[in-house]
Amino acid sequence: MKTKEFKNVTILLPVMDETYSLRETVETIIKENDPADIAEFIILVCDRTTQESRDTAGELIAEYGDRYRIYVHEQTLPFVGGAIREGFILAKGSHVVLMSSDLETDPRVIRDFIRHGKEHPLRIITASRWRDGGGFEGYNKIKLVCNLIFERAIAMFYFVDLTDITYAYRMFPTALMRRIKWTELKHPLFLETALKPIRLGVKFIEVPGHWKARTEGESQNGFFDNFKYFKTAWNNRFLTKKDIFRAPVIKKKMQLIDLTGDTQGEENV
Numbered sequence: 001m002k003t004k005e006f007k008n009v010t011i012l013l014p015v016m017d018e019t020y021s022l023r024e025t026v027e028t029i030i031k032e033n034d035p036a037d038i039a040e041f042i043i044l045v046c047d048r049t050t051q052e053s054r055d056t057a058g059e060l061i062a063e064y065g066d067r068y069r070i071y072v073h074e075q076t077l078p079f080v081g082g083a084i085r086e087g088f089i090l091a092k093g094s095h096v097v098l099m100s101s102d103l104e105t106d107p108r109v110i111r112d113f114i115r116h117g118k119e120h121p122l123r124i125i126t127a128s129r130w131r132d133g134g135g136f137e138g139y140n141k142i143k144l145v146c147n148l149i150f151e152r153a154i155a156m157f158y159f160v161d162l163t164d165i166t167y168a169y170r171m172f173p174t175a176l177m178r179r180i181k182w183t184e185l186k187h188p189l190f191l192e193t194a195l196k197p198i199r200l201g202v203k204f205i206e207v208p209g210h211w212k213a214r215t216e217g218e219s220q221n222g223f224f225d226n227f228k229y230f231k232t233a234w235n236n237r238f239l240t241k242k243d244i245f246r247a248p249v250i251k252k253k254m255q256l257i258d259l260t261g262d263t264q265g266e267e268n269v
């Protein structure tokens with residue numbers, strides 16, 4: 001299935017310990033966008049998600065549930081990558097947004113995603129902190145230098161002119177996400193969601209995004225976890241379309257034959 005046009009967008013919100021940040025994320029998106037453009041909000045939770053976060057999700061549903069489809073999904077696959085992968089399967093929108101609920105992904109950017117998505121429905125619209133108008137606020141200095149070097153190296157390695165491949169803030173055509181065979185379950189899935197489409201030749205549009213350090217809760221990604229991105233970058237570099245796409249589901253007519261050999265009927269499988 002191909003995405004021919006932008007109809008509406010599913011917003012995926014993985015949550016561990018955010019409360020007011022989750023609320024501000026949802027409310028900003030509601031305030032700044034046409035309700036017709038928002039298919040739904042899926043709040044992704046796991047057994048480690050705090051009761052306070054769950055309560056916030058419940059309040060949002062109570063307050064906005066009559067006008068917006070907002071629901072909580074209990075993930076079954078582990079970790080944040082697992083949550084997002086389930087979100088891709090559940091999404092009903094023509095497009096789907098990968099973001100956080102800790103306000104490190106500025107919800108005001110969604111408006112730009114939708115604007116560009118309407119013009120270029122087949123492309124991935126991605127936020128870049130390294131573009132004019134974007135930036136970093138409260139980012140660890142060592143991490144910042146490492147990030148710049150990694151961004152440049154990875155762009156060269158993949159022959160693309162993207163400036164921020166590691167920022168987990170993008171809007172994708174949902175059908176594309178469903179067709180891809182994902183492998184990562186933890187934070188490296190964020191990088192994988194850029195690298196596999198790049199290998200497929202999907203075009204990207206970058207819009208500026210301002211990253212601001214979270215003011216509540218804790219990152220689930222330790223400093224040394226960042227080194228796992230090297231492995232992801234290497235593992236995806238030489239994949240072909242055949243490696244990346246899921247095997248197609250073959251639908252064919254099957255004849256049910258009883259033991260005596262008489263044809264009993266037909267069924268679609």
Ligand SMILES: Nc1nc2c(ncn2[C@@H]2O[C@H](COP(=O)(O)OP(=O)(O)OP(=O)(O)O)[C@@H](O)[C@H]2O)c(=O)[nH]1
Binds near residue numbers: 219220
């Ligand atoms: N449902 C669910 N949400 C998660 C899980 N791990 C993290 N999250 C949420 O996913 C979002 C991104 O996670 P963070 O740990 O902040 O990751 P990050 O901001 O990309 O990484 P850093 O920049 O290194 O902090 C946050 O809103 C988290 O609460 C998980 O296992 N399950």
Ligand SMILES: [Mg+2]
Binds near residue numbers: 100102
């Ligand atoms: Mg974060």
